[in-house]
Amino acid sequence: MPDATHDDLLAGFTAPQPYTMEAVASAPRAPGVHVVLDGGVVIYVGRTRRGLRDRLRQHLTGNRDxxxxxxxxxxxxxxxxxxASAADIASWLGRCDVRWQETDNPEGTKEALVVALKPRFNRQVPKPRQASGGE
Incomplete structure (x- = not known):
């Protein structure tokens, strides 16, 4: 079950909904950040400077490149x-939930969420800055 910090981090996001083409059709054509959840756990954080709708659709119907x-x-x-085929991948994602948030700073918002949540499908998790001579 998500903890309070998780809920606080996602407070400005839409309510979770199944990650399907129907849900994606209601996403805005604005910059923003999106999260994919599996069983309530954030497994991916993505961002776009263009349209959320197009990026979410690309995850479902695109290709590996x-x-x-x-x-x-x-x-x-x-x-x-x-x-796995594109249909297999879309079917698996359809069992997940998606949430999004419009923002003018998608890069910063994504980085903060990746550092805090460490989603399994984000390839690179930025390293938090450590003080020199740490413990």
Whole structure:
């Protein structure tokens, strides 16, 4: 179950909804940040300086070169000798929830969420700054 910090970090986001094309159709065409949740746990944080709607659609219908999330889920679903199809990936994501928030600072918002939540499908988690001579 998410803790208070998790809820606070996502306070400005939309309510969770199934990650389907129907939900994506209601996303704005504005810059923002989106999170994908599996069982209430944030597994991916993404951002776009363009339209949230288009980026969310790209994760569902794109290809592994155009979407880190699409690629990461594909790798999870791949079996020896059989690469997961785009439909397999979209089906898996459809069992997840998605939330988003419009923001003029998608990069900063995403970085803060990745550092705090450490989502499993984000390839690079920025290292928090440490004081020299740390304990």
């Amino acid at each position: 155009s979407s880190v999330l699409h690629d990461q889920v594909g790798q999870l679903l791949d079996t020896p000798g059989n690469a």
